[in-house]
Amino acid sequence: MGFPGAVAEREHADYAVVGAPLDVSTTFQPGARFGPEQIRRFAASYDDYDRRTDQQFSELGVHDAGDVRAWDDAPEYLEFLGGSLADLVRDDVTPLLLGGEHTVTAAGVRATDPDVLVVLDAHLDLREAYDGNPWSHAAVTRRALDGDPEDEPLATIDGIADRAVILGARTGSEAEWERAERDDVTVVPPEDVSEWTPDLAEESVYLSVDIDAADPSVAPGTGTMEPFGLSAREIRDVVRQVAPNAVGFDAVEVNDRDDGQAAALAGKLLKEFVFAHADPDH
Template sequence: MGFPGAVADLEAADYAVVGAPLDTSTTFQPGTRFGPERIRRFSRSYDDYDRLTDQYFSDCAVHDAGDVRAWDDAVEYLEFLGGSLADHHRDGAVPLLLGGEHTVTAAGVRATDPDVLVVLDAHLDLRDDYDGNPWSHAAVVRRALDGDPESAPLSTVSGTADHAVIIGARTGSKAEWERAERDDVTVVSPEDAADWEPDFADESVYLSVDIDGADPAFAPGTGTMEPFGLSPREMRDVVRAVAPHAVGFDTVEVNDRDDGQAAALAGKLLKEFVLSHADGYPED
C-alpha cells in the first residue's frame, strides 16, 4: 500500500516517498520498523483536497517508491539508503523519508547536502555516541553536523549540514547541552516554538520531524516519550514555515505502540509539507 495520493509515475515525480524501516538502535520501546507502513495506513482517511492552498494532494506529483528494506548493519544500510535518496534528489524529486529510527536522517542529509538541518525533536541527539555506538539515533544530529566518527568509513555520510536548528528540545545530557552552545547549533525550546520564524535567506534546508517532538499525549506511539512537548498545531506551523526552503523531509520514530495517533500526525505533517512546498500557505 502506497502513501495515499502518491499516484505520480517516478519519471514525472516532484516528490518521492521512501520508507526506511530501520530499528536497530532503539533505546527504550522498539517498533520503528513498523513506522512506514503505519504512516501510510493511518493517512488513508485524509481528504485529497486542501482548502487553504486550493490544491489536491494527488496533483502534487508525489510518487511512492516503497521501502528500502533495512538490515542489521546500520552503517551499511545508511550508505545504501543515502544512495537511493540521492538518486531521487538528482532526478529533481524532493525525498520524503518515512522512518524508521531517527538515524535514517543521516542518509537524507547525505543525499541532499543542505546548509541547515531543522529538527523537531524532544531530544538534542548531539551525543558523540550512545553506549559506544556513534550511529545511534541519539547521535544523529551530531553526525549530521560533524560527519563520520573515526570508527566509520568516510564515505558513509558525505553531505553534512553547516547549522542545526533543534525545535522542541527539552532534554539531553550535560555534554549535549555543552555541544549545543557552539555557534552551529540553535535550540528553540517548546515554550518559544510558537514565536520562532525561519531566516534562511538562500540557504537550503533539510527538515526532520521526530514524532517525539510532540507531547506524548498527542503521539504516544514512539520509542522515547518526553512530556512537556509541542502541540500538533505548533509542529504544523513549523513545517509550513520551513517547507518552502527545504530540499528534503523526513518523519521518524513512529512505532506500533499506540492506536495510530503518532502515525496519523506524521502522515498529516508530510501532507502539510508537500502542500506548503508546492504552493505555499497564505499568511495568517
C-alpha cells in the same frame, strides 16, 4: 499499499515517499520498523484536497517508492539508503523519508547536503556516540553537523549541514547541552516554538520531524516519550514555514505501540509539507 494520493510515476515525480524501517538502536520501546506501514495506513482517511493552498495532493507529483528494507548494520544501511536518496535528488525529486529510527536522517542529509538542518525533536541527538555507537538515533544531529566518526565513516556520500536548529528540545546529556552552545546549533525550547520564525533567507534546509517532539499525549507511539512537548499545531506551523526552503523532509520514530495517533500525525505532516512546498507563496 502506497501512501494515499502518491500516484505519480517515478519518472514524472517531484516528490518521492521512501520508507526506511531501520529499528536497531531504539533505546526503549521498539517498533519504529513498522513506522512507514503505520503512517501510510493512517493517512488513508485524509482528504486529497487542501483548502488552505487550494491544491489536490494527488496532482502534486508524489511518487511512493516503497520501503528500502532495513537490516541490522546501520552504517551499511545508511550508505545504501543514502545512495537511493541521492538518485532521487539527482533527478530533482524531493525525498520524503518515513522512519524508522531517527538515524535515517543521516542518509537524508547526506543525499541533500543542506545548509541547515531544522529538526523537531524532544532530544538534542548531539551525542558523540551512544553505548559506543556513533550511528545511534541519539547521535544523528551530531552526525549531520560533524560528519562521520573516525573509525566508521560512510564511504560514498558525504553531505552535511552547516548548522542545526533544534525545535522543541527539552532534554539531553550535559555534554550534548555543551555541544549545543556552539554557534552552529540553535535550540528552541518547547515553550518558545510557537513564536519562532525561521530566518533562512536563501539557505537550503533539510527538515526532520522526530515525532517525539510532540507531547506524549499527541504522539504516544514513539520510542522514547518525553513529557512537556509540542502540540500538533505547533509542529504543523513549523512545517508550513520551513517547507518552502526545504530540499528534503522526514518523519521518524513513529512506532505501532499506540492507537495510531503518532502515525496519523506524521502522515498529515508529510502532506502539509508537500502542500506548503508546492505552493510557497501561501
